[in-house]
Amino acid sequence: MSEATGEANVIPGSGGTSDAYNIEGRRTPETRPVIPLGQKTYDGEAQPRMGFFTDTSVCIGCKACQVACKEWNDVPDTIGELTGNSYDNTGELGADDWRHVAFIEQRKEVFVQQEAGLGTPAIEGEPDFRWLMSSDVCKHCTNAPCLDVCPTGSLFRTEFGTVVVQDDICNGCGYCVPACPFGVLDRREGDGRVWKCTMCYDRQKDGMEPACAQACPTDSIQYGPLEELREKANGRLEMLVEAGATDAHLYGADEEEYGMGAFFLLLDAPEVYRLPPDPEVVSRKFKSLWGSAAVAAGCMVAGVAASFLGGGR
Numbered sequence: 001m002s003e004a005t006g007e008a009n010v011i012p013g014s015g016g017t018s019d020a021y022n023i024e025g026r027r028t029p030e031t032r033p034v035i036p037l038g039q040k041t042y043d044g045e046a047q048p049r050m051g052f053f054t055d056t057s058v059c060i061g062c063k064a065c066q067v068a069c070k071e072w073n074d075v076p077d078t079i080g081e082l083t084g085n086s087y088d089n090t091g092e093l094g095a096d097d098w099r100h101v102a103f104i105e106q107r108k109e110v111f112v113q114q115e116a117g118l119g120t121p122a123i124e125g126e127p128d129f130r131w132l133m134s135s136d137v138c139k140h141c142t143n144a145p146c147l148d149v150c151p152t153g154s155l156f157r158t159e160f161g162t163v164v165v166q167d168d169i170c171n172g173c174g175y176c177v178p179a180c181p182f183g184v185l186d187r188r189e190g191d192g193r194v195w196k197c198t199m200c201y202d203r204q205k206d207g208m209e210p211a212c213a214q215a216c217p218t219d220s221i222q223y224g225p226l227e228e229l230r231e232k233a234n235g236r237l238e239m240l241v242e243a244g245a246t247d248a249h250l251y252g253a254d255e256e257e258y259g260m261g262a263f264f265l266l267l268d269a270p271e272v273y274r275l276p277p278d279p280e281v282v283s284r285k286f287k288s289l290w291g292s293a294a295v296a297a298g299c300m301v302a303g304v305a306a307s308f309l310g311g312g313r
Contacts, residue, residue, distance in 0.1 A: 026153055049161030050204060052213065052228035052262035053233050054135055056273075057240060057248070059101075059220040061087060061133040066099045068215035072200060073098065076188075086131070092274075093136055095188035095195040101211055104132040104272055134273050135212070138163070138184045138197035139252060140261030143281045146176035146185055154194075161226070161261055170194055181279040196251075199261075223294040226261060232267055240265075251275060 023187055025077045070077060078096045085091070086103035093100045106174055140162045147155050147163060154170040172192035176185045185194050200210035208214075213223040222229060230253050240248040248267050252260030258279045 009124055032098065037141070047159045047161075048225045049227075050199065050224065051140065051161070051229055051260075052137060052199070052210075053222045053224075053229040054137070054262070054264045055220050055222065055233070055236060055262060056132065056134040056266055057137060057245070058218045059133040060218055061103055062217060063089075063101050064215040064217060065135050065212035066090070066097070066101060067199070067220055068211040069099045072203070072211035075195075078130075085257065093138070093182075093184050093187040093196075095191075098137065098195070098197040100136045102132075102134050102136060102202055102273055104268075106130050106132060106268075106272075126298030132267055132272065134264065134266070135216075136273070136275075137172075137212070137262050139182055139263075140197075140199060141281075142255060142261070145179040145181070145281050148163050148281075149175040149179045158201055158204075160199070160201075162201065162204075163261075164198045164201050165194055167193055167195065181276055181281070222238065230263075233263070237265060240267075 068103050069075060075098055076096045078090060086105050088101070090097045090100045144155075144157070144163050147157065152169050152171050153175060154166045155163060155176060156166065170193040172187060174187055174194070174195070176194060176228045177187065179185075185196050187193060200208070200212075203210055209223045213221045222232070233250055233253055237248055237250055245267060247269075248265060250263060251266050251270055252258060252263035258281075264273075264275075266273060266275075
């Protein structure tokens with residue numbers, strides 16, 4: 001809200017009527033309210049927090065989620081040559097890859113297969129061969145360090161609890177890139193601005209599920225109210241452990257540890273999926289870092305003053 005005019009601040013290209021803040025220098029009816037600088041959350045009617053639950057035990061690596069994400073969000077096409085790591089053709093999340101399907105090849109006893117009498121070892125005397133597949137995505141963290149370091153308010157938390165980049169406010173400073181412990185954020189080559197998963201914010205506002213979840217043929221990617229997803233995930237975990245998958249565990253589902261709006265059921269250690277085992281909110285260290293910097297600056301000032309006083313003698 002502008003103190004001078006009493007009108008809502010808006011940015012172009014998003015659906016409102018006022019044009020008090022038009023960085024393109026032209027009027028357009030397609031505007032939406034601006035998130036004021038320093039305000040990190042949506043100032044409207046809160047909705048139940050929504051999220052993703054990815055059950056990697058039923059992921060088949062089809063990459064329908066990657067294609068659907070690119071199609072709906074108009075993300076540049078980068079699905080091309082294979083990386084050499086099994087059938088992985090994107091390598092990691094980035095500005096042009098908001099979904100990344102990982103393929104991990106392992107020789108390990110697969111108890112569920114053995115109980116069902118499915119499959120045989122590829123080499124006599126060797127354990128079974130298995131693929132671990134997982135569709136990675138932005139975690140939409142409860143305590144998102146990218147929000148803490150963004151100087152322009154480009155990154156904000158929506159009414160659904162997700163974290164979204166406003167591309168028309170992003171100045172390409174890149175502070176959020178190293179702040180993210182998951183390597184999600186990245187600046188687009190030739191553009192300079194940061195891009196990442198929005199959990200299809202536009203679809204959410206219309207009551208639709210994100211494109212990736214709708215396209216997933218096995219329901220490996222499930223979307224819904226976060227608390228309901230956590231209950232469902234705990235039930236699924238119990239089922240897998242009872243079936244013999246004793247290494248199965250939930251990653252990111254515990255709000256008391258590192259709460260994520262997109263969490264996973266994994267069949268092996270997080271490191272196997274190239275996920276940090278103990279993610280850390282680096283921005284929480286700001287106070288201690290600034291304190292140390294203040295002490296160092298004070299010592300330097302004292303030293304300079306002492307040298308001047310000593311020289312005067």
